[in-house]
Amino acid sequence: MRLITYSRAADTAGAITTVSADPTSDFLAGGTTEIDLLRQNVLTPRRLVDISDLPLTGVEEAPDGGVRIGALARMSEVAASPLVRERFPVVAEALEAGASPQLRHMATMGGNLLQRVRCSYFRDAVSPCNKRDPGAGCSAVEGFSRGHAVLGTSAHCIATHPSDVAVALAALDARVHTLGGRGEQAYGIDDFFLTPGHTPHREHPLEHGELITAIEVPSAPVARRSVYLKVRDRASYEFALTSAACALSLVDGTIADVRLALGGVATKPWRAHRAEGVLLGAAATRDAFAEAARVELTDAQPTGHNAFKVELAKRVIVRVLETLTANGRTS
Template sequence: MINFEYARASDVPDAVRQITADPTARFIAGGTNLIDLMKYDVESPTQLIDITHLPLKTIEETSTGGLRIGALVPNSDLAYHPLVEERCPLLSSAILAGASQQLRNMASTGGNLLQRTRCFYFYDVATPCNKREPGSGCSAINGINRINAILGTSDACIATHPSDMCVALAALEATVHVVGPAGERSIAFADFHRLPGDTPQIDTNLAPTEIIVAIEMPPKGFAANYSYLKIRDRLSYAFALVSVAAALELDGGRIKEARIALGGVAHKPWRKAEAEAILRGEAPDRAAFARAADIMLRDAKGYAHNTFKVGLARRAVERTLTQAANGTPQIQAIKKIR
């Protein structure tokens, strides 16, 4: 049994004061990932700081025409919010592709960003894992690695980031607002999560004494031409083997702007600026999409059990871009690939 103390934060400054006083403590909101980690003895915080009563549960329009989403907005509320469905339906679709309705009802928006990997060995405390114990080794590299990464890996870690929501946020270029002892700062979504390198135990660039307070969506939401496609072992309640968030802006039969992000293939949502750039000015056809897919997967490296992901991801990129171009996004309630 893990012994821990419990405290409740009265406001954001109080939450920051409490976490600063004990950096080994953890914030808890929905608890959909943290409680699992504690049950498996992967994490054993000395204190849980309850932040569920903080005023971070609203979705508001910004002065620039974007949306500011409070960190404690439940995933289900976010997915079905009228402004989200209207302005950035890619985000709504990605959320609805993830987890179960019950988990989405509990999971917070900020907590979703902080999900830890679902690597088998990370959860098995009887095996070496550099994310749990730096320097102990990566059991997945020579182990059962079917679900593991093919991009951005290192000799220290081949884990993947599990979130669906974060793949859409990466494609839409959201901004994460955090507060710490030095005040508030903003982190571009591309800079929020980290590749493993030689410090795989550090998942994000959020400081231990900071708290996420909001996620800001830019005005451009690609509401007309988008799609989120998730390939998984079963049609419900499963993490992605490969997922793709695609968004296009079309003008006169040509691609004016393109966004592509992959999930299930790297330690963070994966984007490649070069792949998006080659689509600008091109006709939205299969040949152009195939070239973009090749660039997205150019540096992919498979391991013993996951080499199939390279081809799967390439085909998924082509299919998702085609859905986006045709204005026929993947319908998450139906599951069948369009």
């Protein structure tokens, strides 16, 4: 049995100081993923600092018309926010598709962004895994990899990032605000998530003890017409095989603005910049959508088990674009 010291933080500065001073410590919020990993001996901290009481729960309008979401806001609270549902429906839809109601009532927004991969080799605490034990090797590369990534992979890791809402936030150029030993920091969402490269154990640029305090979604009129499409093996409480978050506006049948990100197919929430480049200024036709999908998946590197994801991702891209442009409308 491993002994774990538990304490409840009274203030943000104290929580950061406590965790920063002890490399074997970690923050604890909703715990919907962390507790599972503790039980499986995948995570082995010796101290947990509970931050649930910190005043980081607000969902507020930002000065630019966007929204600032506290890191400890519950997924269910954010999804139900009238401000989020009106201005960023893709965020609400991604949150509602991301977990069961029970988990959404417990899980926090910051914790959702930091949740660990669902790779079975990472989670069994026995199989070689470069995320869990750097240099050990990647069991998934030669193992069963149906649910793994085809984009952003490396020889050291092909695990898929599990978050749904992070995909929507990637499409909307969100920023992640933190507080730690370097003071306040703000990361663009695309820089916040790291591809594995040679260091798959580093999934984000945070230093030990650096705490997410808020997520800022900037104003984007195009986001008022946005959707999240998730394809999975079953209809509820399942991770995406492929998903797409998309916001789009049309002017006289031409795509005037488009934001597109993919989930379930990459090692991080995948902003589809190549597809956006094809679509911007193009006529809203199925041929244009198919070409954008083809271009985005050009560099996909599937395994024998997940090659179907390449075609599936292309179809999901086409479908989400057709959904937003049905009858020449973006509503």
